[in-house]
Amino acid sequence: MDKAIVIEDLSKIYKNNRGIQRLNLEIERGEIFGFLGPNGAGKTTTMKIMVGLMKADKGDVKINGYSISNEYENAMKDIGCIVENVTPFSYLSAYENMQLCGRFHNEVNGTRIDECLEITGLIKYKNEKIKNYSLGMKQRLGIAMAILSNPKIIILDEPFNGLDVEGMVEMRELIINLSKKNKTTFFISSHLIHDIELTCDKVGILYGGKLISVEKTSNILKNYSSLENYYLSEVDLNANY
Structure with missing residues (x-):
């Protein structure tokens, strides 16, 4: 089983109609995944559901092959996380x-x-x-x-917030080293595009509660001068949906 995290058809809609809709995502073991999107896009909602702090309306998350709905203790056994502050x-x-x-x-x-x-x-x-x-x-x-x-899996919500430049560089190096040395899987949310570009193997863009794009960082940088340009292009394409 090479999939560290599998998100299946995950939905959570609030009374104000914001939230997340039908997210599907697979993250390989040892991968550093960057969850990118503006404030209010649904990043923290997704992560809260992933660690059991909130219940989804529909769908499921499997961590190391265990369902958070039916096998919560086993799913959480090998997880470290920071969600919100x-x-x-x-x-x-x-x-x-x-x-x-x-x-x-x-x-x-x-x-x-x-x-x-x-x-x-x-x-x-x-x-x-x-x-x-x-x-x-x-x-x-x-x-x-x-x-x-x-x-084996670390889930971090905005880990670069509040860090000075030196702290950000050290945080990026720490994440990359743990991934390489220990095959630790990282799921990182951020709105700081530059840090995601320099840290993550794969990037998913969440916009308006929908996962509009998932792509390897190396592929993105073959076709775009920066992750920022790719992000703006994807958001522009999906803004009217």
Whole structure:
């Protein structure tokens, strides 16, 4: 089974008629998938359904072959995620927050916590209370928590938000290295096109709740000067539907 994530006919419509409609998508193991779209397109809705924070109206998601509807515990066993904002306990230190997070996983110990804080550039600040952290530091802590249990699949909602340029470069390198070294599959949503272009193997464009395009980044860049040009072209083609 080479498919890490399979989304089948997924729909969720809100009272204001916004939401997502009939999404179908397959993501290979070890792939870095970029979910691109404007604010309000339905990216976070999709991700909330994928991790069980929201129920779909129709359709299903299979994670590592397990249905989130019927086999939720098995589906979630090998997942790390940040959906919407990172909200660690502000009165605890980074290390203490990581300890709390690690209680759910038998294999997590102090060495692994330090390793994750090192990877995300927070080891120097591990004993500092979160209330003193900047937005970018909290974002890094969220990533440290997401990778803590060495999950096979990591789902990240806007992971580049709040990071300075150096932080963005480090985040991209971290994602690419984990994908290459551990065959970790990433599902990343963002509206920051440049970061998606430099990080992701494959890109899906969500517009008005519909998945209007899914293509390998390498193919896109053969035919377009940038992902931004491709995105604008696809949106333009679908804007009137």
